[in-house]
Amino acid sequence: MGMTITEKILARAAGVKNVVPGQLVDANIDVVMCHDVTTPPAISMLVAKGIDRVFDPDKIVVTPDHFQPAKDVKSAELHKRLDEWAKRHGIKHYYKLGRAGVCHALLPEQGHIRPGEVIVGGDSHTCTYGAFAAFSTGIGSTDLAAAIATGKLWFKVPASLKFVLNGSLPKGVYSKDVILAVIGRIGVDGALYRAMEFVGPALAGMSMEARMTMTNMAIEAGAKNGIIPFDDTTKAYLQEHLKEKVKYTVFESDADAEYLATEVFDCSKLEPMVALPHLPSNAVPIGQCAGKAMDQAYIGSCTNGRIEDLRIAAKIMKGKQVAIRTLIVSSTPEVWKQAADEGLFDVFYNAGCVISAPTCGACLGGFMGVLAEGEKCVSTTNRNFVGRMGHPKSEVYLASPATAAASAIEGKLTDPRKYL
Amino acid sequence: MAKAHVYKRDHINTDEIIPARYLNTDNEAELAKHCMEDLDKDFVAKVKPGDVIVAGDDFGCGSSREHAVWAIRGAKVQTVIAKSFARIFYRNAINCGFYLIESADAVNKITNGDEIEIDYDAGMIKDKTSKAKIKFLPLPDFALEIIRDGGLLDHIMKTSA
Numbered sequence: 342m343g344m345t346i347t348e349k350i351l352a353r354a355a356g357v358k359n360v361v362p363g364q365l366v367d368a369n370i371d372v373v374m375c376h377d378v379t380t381p382p383a384i385s386m387l388v389a390k391g392i393d394r395v396f397d398p399d400k401i402v403v404t405p406d407h408f409q410p411a412k413d414v415k416s417a418e419l420h421k422r423l424d425e426w427a428k429r430h431g432i433k434h435y436y437k438l439g440r441a442g443v444c445h446a447l448l449p450e451q452g453h454i455r456p457g458e459v460i461v462g463g464d465s466h467t468c469t470y471g472a473f474a475a476f477s478t479g480i481g482s483t484d485l486a487a488a489i490a491t492g493k494l495w496f497k498v499p500a501s502l503k504f505v506l507n508g509s510l511p512k513g514v515y516s517k518d519v520i521l522a523v524i525g526r527i528g529v530d531g532a533l534y535r536a537m538e539f540v541g542p543a544l545a546g547m548s549m550e551a552r553m554t555m556t557n558m559a560i561e562a563g564a565k566n567g568i569i570p571f572d573d574t575t576k577a578y579l580q581e582h583l584k585e586k587v588k589y590t591v592f593e594s595d596a597d598a599e600y601l602a603t604e605v606f607d608c609s610k611l612e613p614m615v616a617l618p619h620l621p622s623n624a625v626p627i628g629q630c631a632g633k634a635m636d637q638a639y640i641g642s643c644t645n646g647r648i649e650d651l652r653i654a655a656k657i658m659k660g661k662q663v664a665i666r667t668l669i670v671s672s673t674p675e676v677w678k679q680a681a682d683e684g685l686f687d688v689f690y691n692a693g694c695v696i697s698a699p700t701c702g703a704c705l706g707g708f709m710g711v712l713a714e715g716e717k718c719v720s721t722t723n724r725n726f727v728g729r730m731g732h733p734k735s736e737v738y739l740a741s742p743a744t745a746a747a748s749a750i751e752g753k754l755t756d757p758r759k760y761l
Numbered sequence: 762m763a764k765a766h767v768y769k770r771d772h773i774n775t776d777e778i779i780p781a782r783y784l785n786t787d788n789e790a791e792l793a794k795h796c797m798e799d800l801d802k803d804f805v806a807k808v809k810p811g812d813v814i815v816a817g818d819d820f821g822c823g824s825s826r827e828h829a830v831w832a833i834r835g836a837k838v839q840t841v842i843a844k845s846f847a848r849i850f851y852r853n854a855i856n857c858g859f860y861l862i863e864s865a866d867a868v869n870k871i872t873n874g875d876e877i878e879i880d881y882d883a884g885m886i887k888d889k890t891s892k893a894k895i896k897f898l899p900l901p902d903f904a905l906e907i908i909r910d911g912g913l914l915d916h917i918m919k920t921s922a
Contacts, residue, residue, distance in 0.1 A: 365903065379826065382787035390914050408785060415785035465825040465849055481827035481853035482787075483913050491917065495903075529772055530819040534848050563822060565848055620772060705781040705824075726776040726823060728799040733780075 343595025345501040346568050347536040350476040350592055354459040362500035362599075370400070372453055373488045374462030376444050377405035381422040383463065383486035395430045396492030402453050403427045404436040406443045407701040412708040442673030442699040445469040445557060445643035449549070450673055452583040456571050457590035461488050466643050466723065468559040471568040472552040473575055474591060478566045499565040501536040503600040506543035508609030513758035515653070516551035517645060517721070517741035519543070520558045521614035522606065525624030533563035535601065538594065540570060543608040549578040550649040557644045558723050561621040570594070613757055615719075616739035619727045627744060627756045635738070637718040638663065638749035639730070641670025641697070642704040645721035645742050648676045648683075654746040655685040657760045658692040664752030667694040668710045670702055694749070706730045712737075719748040763839060765888075766801075766808065767815040767873040773800060774823035775850065779832040781824070792828055793835030810837035813879070815871050817843065821850025830854050840879065842867045842886065842897075855904045858912035862886070864897045871895075 344352065348360050355366035375383075380403070387393045395401055405423060408416035427435040436447060445466050448454050454470045460477035461467060463485040470477035478496075480488065488494050504523060510516075524531070537559045544552065552569050559567025569575075571591045579589075612626040640646070640654050651671060669689045671677040677699060680686055686696055703710035704722040712718055712731030717738065720730065725737035740748070743757035750760070777800040779792055786792065797804035797814075814833065820843035821829055830853045833841065841854075842862040854861045860881065867886060871877065875890035886895040900908070910916035 378784050382827065385787065386914060390918065392914070392918065407781075413785060419785065419787075463825060465823065467825075479825040479849055481825050481830075481849060481856065483827060483853065483856035487856075487913050487917055491921075529822060530845070530847070533819065533845070563819065563847060705784075706776075707781055707784075711782075724776070724823065726774045728780050729776050733799040 342599060343597035345536065345538060345594045345598040346474055346570065346592045347476055347501055347538070347566060348498060350457055350459060351496060351498050353457065353590070360498045362498050364498045366496055366498060367493055368459050368496050370461055370488050370492050370494060371458035372460040373401045373485070374444055374448060374460065374464065374467060375401060375403045375485070376407060376464060377409060377416070377419050377423055378407045379463030379482045379485060381419045382482040383489060384422055384426045386483065386486045387490055392490050395489055398431045399433045400492070401432050401489065402434040402448055403432050404441045404444050404447050406441060407705065408707050409441060409700055410438060410698060440674055443643045443646060443701055446647055446672035446676065449473065449553065450582060450675055455579070455587060455589040456575065457592050461494060465560045466557050468564065468567045469553050469557040469643060471556040471559065471566050472549060474568060474571040476566055476568070479560060499534055499536040500601045501538050502532055503603040504537060504539045505603060505605045506539060506541035506608050507605060508607050509543055509546050510608050510611065513613055513743060513761050514611050515741040515743060516547050516554045518611055518614040519606070519608060520555040521616050521621070521624040521739065522611055524558065524562050524622050525614070526604065527562055529561060529620050529622045530563040532559065535564050537562065537564045537567045539567065544569060548649055549574060550647040554644055558621065561723055613741060613744050615744065615754060616725055618725050618736040618738065621723065621725060621739060627754065630754050631756055633754045634717065635665055635719045635748055635753055636716040637665055637710065637712065638667040638745045639670070639703060639710060639718055639720040639722065640742050640745050641668065641672060642701065642722040643672060644723040646670055646672030646676065648679050650721065650742040651676065651680045651685050654742045655688040657743055657746040657757060658750065659688050661692055661750045663693045663749040665749060667749040668697055668703065669694050670697045671699055673699050703730055719745050719754060721745050763811045763813055763877045764809065765813050765815050765871045765873065765875045765877045766804065767868065767871055768800065769817060769868060771817040772819045772822050773816050775821060775826050775829040776823055778821065778829040779826065784826060784828055787828065789831045789835035792832040796832040796836040805836060808836050808838060811839045813839050813877050814841045815867050816841065817868050818845045820846050822847035825849045827853045827857065830857050830859055834859050844868055855907055856913040858908045860900065860908060862897050864895055866895050
């Protein structure tokens with residue numbers, strides 16, 4: 342029987358020839374991603390157990406992002422714990438304030454993600470890196486501590502679900518709309534414990550940034566990982582972003598690999614989508630919710646805070662005024678610099694937006710734009726759970742950067758196609 | 762006496778269990794003060810040591826924050842019984858040495874406030890109020906070993922020594 346990409350990567354990492362879904366494997370980890378919320382507790386655990394060591398200081402990537410720049414004294418203490426630890430162990434890839442960014446945007450951009458590798462991170466959206474035909478999954482602090490100290494973790498090999506994306510995206514429809522449609526169809530636990538493998542001709546028209554938006558949200562369907570096959574677009578991105586010439590292995594799913602189920606989507610028929618409160622699976626076409634009044638628009642995050650996203654938003658906002666509070670949060674310093682150089686910040690400033698430093702910020706209700714009771718926010722982020730961006734009685738509407746930008750201009754949920 | 766706190770809902774997520782506004786600490790006692798706050802703001806006032814949480818499918822979905830397990834454990838909850846659990850939450854609980862029970866029936870058979878007794882070895886939940894007996898499949902051996910050793914790190918130290 343053939344194997345899927347996910348199975349092949351886990352087999353390689355475990356040093357075995359074959360694996361089957363359900364099998365427990367001890368996998369070697371290639372990259373461990375560490376940020377400011379879940380890593381400090383992992384450090385404290387290791388210190389408390391007397392095993393304050395790192396398996397390889399070159400394979401750990403550290404960037405504070407959730408509460409950075411420090412939002413209060415307590416988060417400053419978390420950053421201090423992270424900083425002291427990173428220095429103590431000579432972590433090679435440690436991104437400090439000024440070079441730090443939203444982890445899932447930063448790691449690929451800085452060349453830390455390579456096909457065929459196993460990447461874990463103390464963050465549920467670590468599944469983002471699957472866009473590079475890598476196996477990546479989110480873990481908690483204890484797993485993180487184990488990965489940091491030993492470079493190994495146990496995994497149950499997930500069965501795979503195949504998502505065939507046919508056709509090409511119509512104008513005004515983006516990869517965010519595709520993933521919202523996918524989650525809308527299968528539900529927030531539709532891929533629980535599974536690998537979501539995306540294939541099909543629609544991928545050819547998507548940049549790596551667009552693909553990362555989709556794998557980023559695999560966890561919103563409960564998946565262990567999301568994965569997209571390697572192609573010329575992947576290759577070109579890596580050529581531009583890998584800092585050192587590193588050999589990587591490209592795995593492809595066998596023709597006779599087994600999938601639990603296959604879901605087919607005709608992307609050419611998709612419309613801009615909005616996920617209504619309070620689940621990412623409450624996705625409806627914009628036509629069903631347009632006109633709903635909003636109090637805030639948020640454009641940023643590990644889902645949609647990359648340069649391509651800011652370009653899409655700026656194109657719509659050019660020469661217009663926003664009607665509601667609108668936050669532009671570039672996900673990394675490089676994205677910030679690029680947006681500045683391209684004149685996007687002028688567009689946003691003129692439209693009446695505020696431009697923030699790279700941070701996870703209000704996406705998770707941390708700071709920099711949290712919501713008051715009863716407020717509604719159209720957001721390019723990935724979660725719209727109760728209280729996610731602030732008060733438990735606030736509401737989050739998930740959408741693409743285009744839909745968020747158009748909605749910012751009108752102060753209500755708006756179909757972006759009229760501005761394109 | 763262990764009381765059941767029943768939430769007849771699916772997809773109770775980590776943002777409800779411990780909102781991100783409290784993630785600026787990893788102190789378990791402090792997290793426990795806000796346990797389940799955005800789902801049931803009275804939970805902390807109601808819960809007694811040894812009580813159990815009972816819920817529907819996909820409990821603990823969302824973020825990878827182990828803080829969700831710590832908040833529940835810090836509130837001295839004995840276990841969570843759910844129809845199913847989200848993957849990372851489930852793994853985090855085992856890694857922390859915190860036992861979870863998967864049961865398709867419990868959420869329908871147990872009423873909020875019922876007195877509960879659990880025999881972990883036998884895989885049996887006894888609802889002493891309704892007299893219902895609900896069987897469950899104990900955790901697999903590898904997970905039990907981790908829990909018995911006091912969590913993943915102790916387990917690794919023991920097995921690699």
